[in-house]
Amino acid sequence: MRSHGIKVCATVTAALSWMAFTWLMSFPGAIALAQAPAPARPPAGRAAAPRPPSKPTPRLPDGKPNLGLTPNSQGYWGGGDGPLVQGANFPLKEIPFQPWARGLYEYRNQTLAREDPYPKCVPHGGPRQFAAAGGFQILQMPDVQRIFIISGGAARTWRVIFMDGRPHPDINSDEFNPGYMGHSVGHWEGDTLVVDTIGFNEKEWLLGREGMPTTEALHLIERFSRPDFNTLRYEPTIDDPGAYTKPWSGGWNIRWVTTDMEEYFCQDNERDSRNLVGQ
Amino acid sequence: MRIIACAGLAVVVFLTVPTVQAQQQNENEEGQPVVRPGVQVGVPAGAPQRPAAARPRPPSKPTPRWPDGKPIMGRAPGEKTGTWGSCCGNLSNAKTPFQPWAKALFAYRNDNQFEPHTRCHPSGGARQFVTPYGSELVEFPELKEMMIFDIGGPHTFRTIYLDGRAHPKDLKPSYYGHSVGHWEGDTLVVDTVGFNEKFWMDRRGSPHTENLHFIERFTRTDHDTMKYQATVDDPGAYTATWSSDTFSMTWNPTQELFEYVCQQSNYAHELMVGTLEKVSRSEVIVP
Numbered sequence: 425m426r427s428h429g430i431k432v433c434a435t436v437t438a439a440l441s442w443m444a445f446t447w448l449m450s451f452p453g454a455i456a457l458a459q460a461p462a463p464a465r466p467p468a469g470r471a472a473a474p475r476p477p478s479k480p481t482p483r484l485p486d487g488k489p490n491l492g493l494t495p496n497s498q499g500y501w502g503g504g505d506g507p508l509v510q511g512a513n514f515p516l517k518e519i520p521f522q523p524w525a526r527g528l529y530e531y532r533n534q535t536l537a538r539e540d541p542y543p544k545c546v547p548h549g550g551p552r553q554f555a556a557a558g559g560f561q562i563l564q565m566p567d568v569q570r571i572f573i574i575s576g577g578a579a580r581t582w583r584v585i586f587m588d589g590r591p592h593p594d595i596n597s598d599e600f601n602p603g604y605m606g607h608s609v610g611h612w613e614g615d616t617l618v619v620d621t622i623g624f625n626e627k628e629w630l631l632g633r634e635g636m637p638t639t640e641a642l643h644l645i646e647r648f649s650r651p652d653f654n655t656l657r658y659e660p661t662i663d664d665p666g667a668y669t670k671p672w673s674g675g676w677n678i679r680w681v682t683t684d685m686e687e688y689f690c691q692d693n694e695r696d697s698r699n700l701v702g703q
Numbered sequence: 704m705r706i707i708a709c710a711g712l713a714v715v716v717f718l719t720v721p722t723v724q725a726q727q728q729n730e731n732e733e734g735q736p737v738v739r740p741g742v743q744v745g746v747p748a749g750a751p752q753r754p755a756a757a758r759p760r761p762p763s764k765p766t767p768r769w770p771d772g773k774p775i776m777g778r779a780p781g782e783k784t785g786t787w788g789s790c791c792g793n794l795s796n797a798k799t800p801f802q803p804w805a806k807a808l809f810a811y812r813n814d815n816q817f818e819p820h821t822r823c824h825p826s827g828g829a830r831q832f833v834t835p836y837g838s839e840l841v842e843f844p845e846l847k848e849m850m851i852f853d854i855g856g857p858h859t860f861r862t863i864y865l866d867g868r869a870h871p872k873d874l875k876p877s878y879y880g881h882s883v884g885h886w887e888g889d890t891l892v893v894d895t896v897g898f899n900e901k902f903w904m905d906r907r908g909s910p911h912t913e914n915l916h917f918i919e920r921f922t923r924t925d926h927d928t929m930k931y932q933a934t935v936d937d938p939g940a941y942t943a944t945w946s947s948d949t950f951s952m953t954w955n956p957t958q959e960l961f962e963y964v965c966q967q968s969n970y971a972h973e974l975m976v977g978t979l980e981k982v983s984r985s986e987v988i989v990p
Binding site: 493496544547565579580582601603604627 | 782843857860879
């Protein structure tokens with residue numbers, strides 16, 4: 425799903441274009457650059473064309489950070505940034521793969537990610553939700569103790585985080601269906617929203633297009649904070665004893681985009697299962 | 704997982720022969736009944752709502768209201784569960800003023816059932832309410848928005864702006880269009896334009912064009928009942944503006960949102976182009 429993807433798949437092409445756009449928009453000053461013609465800047469070592477200082481973290485009436493829209497405004501969190509390994513707290517070679525998981529990861533890379541389920545429009549749960557094109561919204565409902573996260577791109581789906589203190593269901597019960605989004609419960613630690621999720625299926629590359637595998641044993645801990653108005657910090661911890669020898673963490677920043685989230689559906693142009701490389 | 708996968712495929716089959724296949728959707732691969740609390744699995748699209756049990760439902764509580772007096776369209780404070788059941792099978796009826804081409808297309812669609820919804824495409828208009836699993840209407844009063852979360856189909860969502868904004872000019876056509884709402888008494892009136900033509904706006908395929916101006920009226924007449932009526936203003940397909948009958952969604956008080964993903968069983972193109980060997984080639988397969 426890198427350069428070859430452009431040739432083979434219109435959906436991927438669109439996604440990559442969008443990713444490139446959102447990636448560009450993710451840099452300080454990008455919005456100003458996009459609005460007024462200006463030379464593109466290299467992504468690394470760029471001199472500060474300083475974006476105006478961000479407004480402070482917005483807050484809800486209960487004092488908790490507002491991780492989403494403020495009244496009478498437009499905006500969403502841009503996507504397309506932050507492959508997990510780039511923000512990981514140790515190099516790729518130190519990711520504590522179990523041998524089979526490393527083998528599968530290497531196979532997926534050698535086969536150019538042709539088996540990635542994402543272009544087939546299945547939901548992108550887990551960290552991939554925050555790295556995918558199209559962006560996302562976080563909708564807090566403190567009164568009813570739920571948080572919705574809705575995705576603007578890919579399968580354009582949603583997940584719920586229960587904030588009412590309920591426990592996880594018994595995921596080993598016959599009644600429980602492992603899902604793409606899993607079962608999420610959250611709580612606040614100071615100004616950080618901590619979300620604990622189990623109950624994932626194994627049908628999506630949840631950690632991103634790099635193809636690091638996960639199993640149904642995945643226990644995902646996600647930390648969301650908004651250090652200023654324009655920045656969301658996303659820090660997942662991957663605790664999957666089925667695929668890794670110990671928990672490991674990554675993280676990246678996501679930029680606020682000041683337009684309404686557009687409607688995009690992967691299914692609108694889903695030709696990938698016929699067009700992916702080698703299939 | 705198997706249950707959901709089966710249901711996804713069953714929806715495909717189910718639409719071919721509703722009366723027979725409706726039974727299949729109620730079963731998993733072992734033929735065991737699949738029953739989720741409060742959900743009427745396998746109710747044929749457009750069929751009247753039936754109570755989940757033979758026992759009559761107790762009388763409904765009155766319509767819940769916000770402090771400002773407006774009806775609450777979803778869960779009232781304190782309600783931890785609850786979703787709206789499906790509704791709204793077919794908008795058009797004998798009096799609908801089809802243009803000739805639209806009438807012919809409507810007849811063709813009824814004969815062939817090549818509906819994009821069954822290929823996991825989103826469906827705007829009234830079609831979003833016609834899945835076996837229903838939906839939740841969630842209001843965000845501070846943001847002046849309402850969102851509709853669909854459990855079935857592609858498991859997606861729709862936004863209705865309630866902040867008095869106008870429709871933007873030069874909308875890019877989309878499945879859900881651009882929706883703005885306002886209150887007329889106790890009725891939420893939602894006005895939508897900017898649709899694409901890639902979906903059926905109701906279960907039976909009443910045609911529409913990009914000219915569609917769709918007006919929906921949501922009225923919560925008591926706690927357990929949401930009345931729904933649509934007005935279709937589409938000079939591309941009809942000779943006059945017309946309105947549907949009034950439908951009802953029924954509140955499922957114990958139902959929580961759950962994950963259902965049509966795409967997981969998206970075998971439609973294999974069915975169509977014949978790459979799935981086990982599929983019979985002797986009859987039309989609904990995509």
